[in-house]
Amino acid sequence: MMDPVRAAVAGLQRRGKVDVYQHGRPVRIDEARGPVRLRAAAVRGVDYREEPHRYRIGRGEEGVLTVEPYKSELLPLWRFATPAQAKASASAIWKKFLQYGRAEDFVGMDMARKYLQMGFTRSRRYANHRGGKKYVQGTRTQLPPIADPDKAQAAEIFRSYWQRALKNRRYLLLRGRHESATS
Helix, strand or coil: CHHHHHHHHHHHHHCCCEEEEECCEECCHHHCCCCCEEEEHHHCCCECCCCHHHCCCCCCCCCCCCCECHHHHHHHHCCCCCHHHHHHHHHHHHHHHHHHHHCCCHHHHHHHHHHHHHHHHHHHHHHHECCCCCECCCCCCECCCECCHHHHHHHHHHHHHHHHHHHCHHHHHHHHHHHHHHC
16 A cells, blocks of 8 residues: 555645655655655644644654754753763753743643653664664664663663653643643
């Protein structure tokens, strides 16, 4: 079914209805090989602080590289190369999470939560696969794990902050309000 799906996406892309991304960069669907991400062109350039009703929570880390102005505020804080960097990064993102909460900015809180989650998932991948390569290039054959204990420690730092964010009462309250308002 992928050929008809890609053909439909190509038509939508030609008409300017969707943006297609691969590895975080815009691509033409007919030149892309492998998985891509799609975004409705209507959300291009949206300021989600000004229009929070347009924000959809999504799954996992969706939106971390597209939801502005939060991406510009949070991405520079996100580092996980060493446990010291992870601790400073997670702490800085946590402070932004609380700051967004005090401002009753659910979208900001959710994006900060996603950056904490992404810190965990990325450092965990590097903890299991030194260099971040999980598969043999061009195949779906998984490489054997080569542990990196520093990245495992970085992952645990992010995980602890991420779990705190998920249980934060203000976050849960604002999430409920946002879901009610946008459903």
